[in-house]
Structure formats: structure tokens, C-alpha cells
Amino acid sequence: MYGFQDLLQFTFAGITSGAIYALIALGFCVVHNTIGIVNFAQVDFVSLGGMFLFSGLFWSGLPMVAALPCAVAAVTVVGIVVERLGVRPSRSQNHLVLIFLTIGISxxxxxxxxxxxxxxxxxxxxxxxxxPLRIAGAAILPQAVAILVITAVAIGLLVFFFHGTRLGLAMRAVASNPTAASVVGLSVGRVKAASFALAGGLGGLAGVLVTPITTLSYDVGVLLGLKGFAAAILGGFGSFPGAVIGGVMLGLLESLSAGYWSSAYKDVAAFVVLLLVLFVRPKGLLGK
Known part of the structure; x- marks a missing residue:
């Protein structure tokens, strides 16, 4: 029998995983809203975040407080390079072609x-x-607290960026109507590069946050990225609030199914619920 303490423990674990999925989902949404494509290189931005963190700590000897922002910044630069050298030179602006291009870049x-x-x-x-910290009998690791706090700060900064900065407002304008934005003088190319940079930063942040609680390898971001993609779809692809809600919901579904059913089927349970939601509401929970 499971009691309230166990439910709380599963909830903490689910929200922690959900925060990671939300960051990845936000990265997908940023590029989709600006360019209209699914950037499958997002999964590798997650892996790169962990790799750069490892290099900063053990190759360069940086302390964690310096290695973490440096790793996120490095992946942000990679995002810009991907857009400038991988996506922008494409002679085709067909969305399907660009999606396959991001798969090749990945x-x-x-x-x-x-x-x-x-x-x-x-x-x-x-x-x-x-x-571990004890809350109502349930244990929560300081790493999980750090993930939740940093994710909340990142989401708050993202909201401010899109509503309180010129570049953020320009990105919203391009996302709404790229032709009209170009006519009034906005640099669409700059905005597209900024969207990949922001996606890289969000993916890199997810990578550096999740790396200490999982093993690190060159392909660790693949499964995490797919779950972030699923979270974006669940919340409504392109919706920032939907990405956060979808990420938390997916994390909770995984944790609760693992706790009350079996850890072997936690991925299956989460994606089955995702499919059921899409059968009822194909555009996701907050999709328009």
C-alpha cells in the first residue's frame, strides 16, 4: 500500500523531470513559432549542454558556478552556427525540406x-x-530543488524577453507575420538566428541540469528530446504555456506510473496518455 508520503515523493520526482521536459519543449516552440519547422537538432543541444559542462569541469578546471553558464553559452553559439551554416544557406524554404535538414544536422x-x-x-x-531535504516525510535532493528554481527563473526571464525587449518583440512579430515584419524593416534573418540561439540556450540549460542525475553520453539527449517534443505536442505545439504544462504533466505521468505500476512501462504510459489526448484534441491542450 502506498501512502501520502509516497505520493508526495512521486510528485516531486515527476515535477523535476517535467521541468526538464518543459525547457526542451520551449526550445522546440521557439524555432517553430519563428520559422514554422520542427528543429530536431534540439535533442542534440541537450547532449551538448552536458558535454560542455563536463569539459568545463574536468578539462578546463572551472568551478560549477562558472562551468554551468559557460556550457549554456557554448550551446547558444552552436545554435547560431546551426542556423547560419546549416539552415539559412538552404535554397529551399519548404518546411518539410528544412525539417529533414535539421535531422541531418542532428x-x-x-x-x-x-x-x-x-x-x-x-x-x-x-x-x-x-x-536530501525532508518535506512531509518525503525526500527531495538539493539537485531537484536547483532544477526547479533555475527552471522557474529561466521561464521568468523568457517571459520578460518576449514582452520587454526589442528582440523579443521582433521575434513575436516575425512569428505572427514574417512578411509584414520584413516590410516594416525587421531583420528576419537576425530573428531566425536569435530563435536558434534561444533554442540552443534552453536545450543546453536542460542538459546541464539533468546531467548530474543521469549518465552522460553523446546520445543522452535523444530520449529526453523526444519527451520534450511530446510535451510540446501535448501542451499545444507552439504554445509556451502549453509547453510548460505539457512538460510537467508528462513528468508526473511518468513518475506516477512508475511508482504505482512499473518503472518498465513509465515511457509507455506517458505516451499512451499523450495519444489519447491527441485523439480527443489533436491540437493539444492549449493549441489554437
């Missing part, structure tokens, strides 16, 4: 990570201490 990024960091599993230390 394969290239994964191959590059395999060459640079190898195929061996790696690990990095926790962002905070290892002594």
Missing part, C-alpha cells in the same frame, strides 16, 4: 560529439549537496 552533431568526447558514459557532480 546526425552530424551526434557524430561530432562521438569523435570529441567518445562513446563512454561519463558523470558530473551535483549542482548542490547530496543530503
Amino acid at each position: 546526425i552530424i552533431l551526434r557524430g561530432g560529439m562521438k569523435l570529441i568526447w567518445g562513446k563512454n558514459r561519463m558523470a558530473v557532480p551535483s549542482l548542490a549537496g547530496d543530503e
